[in-house]
Amino acid sequence: MALVFLLLGGIAYIGWYVLTQPNSPLPRGWNPLVPLHVQDDVTPFTKMKLARAESSLDSCLAALDGAASVVAMAPLEAAGGCGIEDRVTLSTVGESRIDPLQTSCAIALRTAMWERHGLQPAAEEIFGASISVLRQIGSYNCRPIRTPNGTSSRLSTHATGEAIDITGFDLSDGTRMRLISDWDGDAQKAAFLRAARESACTWFATTLSPEYNSLHADHFHLQSRGWGACR
Numbered sequence: 317m318a319l320v321f322l323l324l325g326g327i328a329y330i331g332w333y334v335l336t337q338p339n340s341p342l343p344r345g346w347n348p349l350v351p352l353h354v355q356d357d358v359t360p361f362t363k364m365k366l367a368r369a370e371s372s373l374d375s376c377l378a379a380l381d382g383a384a385s386v387v388a389m390a391p392l393e394a395a396g397g398c399g400i401e402d403r404v405t406l407s408t409v410g411e412s413r414i415d416p417l418q419t420s421c422a423i424a425l426r427t428a429m430w431e432r433h434g435l436q437p438a439a440e441e442i443f444g445a446s447i448s449v450l451r452q453i454g455s456y457n458c459r460p461i462r463t464p465n466g467t468s469s470r471l472s473t474h475a476t477g478e479a480i481d482i483t484g485f486d487l488s489d490g491t492r493m494r495l496i497s498d499w500d501g502d503a504q505k506a507a508f509l510r511a512a513r514e515s516a517c518t519w520f521a522t523t524l525s526p527e528y529n530s531l532h533a534d535h536f537h538l539q540s541r542g543w544g545a546c547r
Contacts, residue, residue, distance in 0.1 A: 351375060354383035354410070354428045369425060370540070373402040376421035384409045384428045389418065392477075398458035400477035411436065412447045419455035420477040422540040426519045427480060430538075434515025439487060442508045449486035451494070453535060455479060464529055473522075473539045481535040485512070496534035499526045512536070517546035 344350045345357035352365035369379040373388060380386050385408040392400040402421040406414060409428040412435075431447065439447045456477040461468035473479040484494035491505075498505040513536060516523045522542030526533045 352379045353381070354379060354425070354432055358433050366425070366429070370422045373421055376402060376425050377404075379425055380421075380428055383432070384424060386421070386424050388421075392418070392456070394458055396458065396475075397471055398475045400456055403477065409450065412450050414450040414452055417452060417455050417480075418477065419480060420540060423455060423478060423480050423538075426538070426540055430516055430519040434519060435485070435512055438508055438511040438515065439485075442504060442511065443487055443489065443491060445487040445489040445491065447485050448488045450482060451484040451486070453481045453483055455481075462531055464531060473541055478541050479522075479537060479539045481537055483535045494534070495526055495536065499533075514546075517544075523547070 340347060343357060344353065345359040345362065348361045348364065350356075350365075352362065352369040356362070366379075369375045377386065377388060384406065386404045386406050389403040389405060392403050400418065400420050403418060404421045404424050405416055405418055406424045406427070407416040408414060409424070409431040412431050414427075427450070431450065435447050435450075439445055455474065457472065457474040459467075459472055459475060461470050461472045474481075483496070484492065484498070485508075486492050493505045493509060495509060499509055500506060513523060513525045516536060516538055520538040520540065520542075522537070522539035522545045524532050524537040524545065524547055528537075528547040
């Protein structure tokens with residue numbers, strides 16, 4: 317029995333040694349000790365690494381390095397619980413331009429993961445083209461949650477920059493897609509928009525689409541906080 321434990325301990329040590337070496341043969345995405353980078357392959361460790369990357373502004377920016385145009389800013393503090401703690405300005409994600417906006421680094425990181433691992437593969441598969449522009453209508457907005465019955469007493473995740481609203485996409489071949497006109501329109505565009513929604517559910521903690529309610533008829537509401545709602 318002692319020999320068995322000795323052998324197991326030796327194997328564990330060898331495994332740990334291999335994982336911790338700078339020139340480890342294990343691909344980055346499969347090494348649980350290597351921090352997340354947007355360009356890494358998606359593996360069973362990716363979600364754990366994403367949570368780790370969001371734990372600080374420095375680790376979040378490191379995960380985005382070279383994969384998005386982000387500029388770190390001082391935290392924004394506003395009355396009534398509004399503000400953005402890990403504030404950045406975002407202007408590109410991967411191959412896609414996005415009108416510059418202030419948001420949380422977590423939203424910037426999740427948007428970059430969605431663009432690379434969800435949107436671009438879907439655009440290539442359905443259209444044989446790439447996404448060139450993400451169309452957005454904002455992230456930070458100090459306001460309560462809106463419902464079909466009026467405003468709520470609770471703050472929206474927009475009030476802390478932990479959400480972004482995406483209205484559509486432009487492709488490299490000139491194709492334009494907007495949720496308000498194409499969600500139930502052209503079959504190919506509708507298929508892409510639904511694929512975009514499904515992949516958003518992978519990378520955001522809450523995803524709300526036109527199927528949720530009439531307030532979301534023209535945009536995806538995507539949050540870095542939530543319990544996995546995908547509607």
